[in-house]
Amino acid sequence: AQTVTQSQPEMSVQEAETVTLSCTYDTSESDYYLFWYKQPPSRQMILVIRQEAYKQQNATENRFSVNFQKAAKSFSLKISDSQLGDAAMYFCAKTDSWGKLQFGAGTQVVVTP
């Protein structure tokens, strides 16, 4: 069975600082997509960033960037210049070749002033 593992239940960061969330996964496929979704208290699932496995270049979206290590099956998210609005649960997820998503258990990000 394919799994997605987020080993940090909670991470705390001060405003303007940087925090990195870890994610590892298991797969036998060569082509797939990886995602980070943000879930604020409103419960809405918001796409933060996506990475295509066949692309070696790490994806970046404004203050959010990933470190994708395909051989190590690692996909970490870095949030730079953290803001109070970044406080949320963050989920790492991976698609299989049929587009089904598998999620990690999530990492709660707490931002302190």
Add this chain to the structure above:
Amino acid sequence: DAEITQSPRHKITETGRQVTLACHQTWNHNNMFWYRQDLGHGLRLIHYSYGVQDTNKGEVSDGYSVSRSNTEDLPLTLESAASSQTSVYFCASSENADTQYFGPGTRLTVL
């Protein structure tokens, strides 16, 4: 703008009752998915569909069913609600094996 909606947003029901949660998308996506979210488990796949008349079981499908009669809708039915089905339910859609877009979720409580 295209969107995906779920109704109701909150539902309280009793054990043994049949419940249907609605999901409607205007993206014209072929793929639609239902997930449940419980503490400590992230989101887990219940059922999914790759097109009209196509339905498939996911990781946690027992006690749930879906039907797909058109592109826009994938209702989720709990045939006989159980307390273990108290959860938050999310519907999502995608065009292919790429990004899934999520609805706002439905909080279901089974008493």
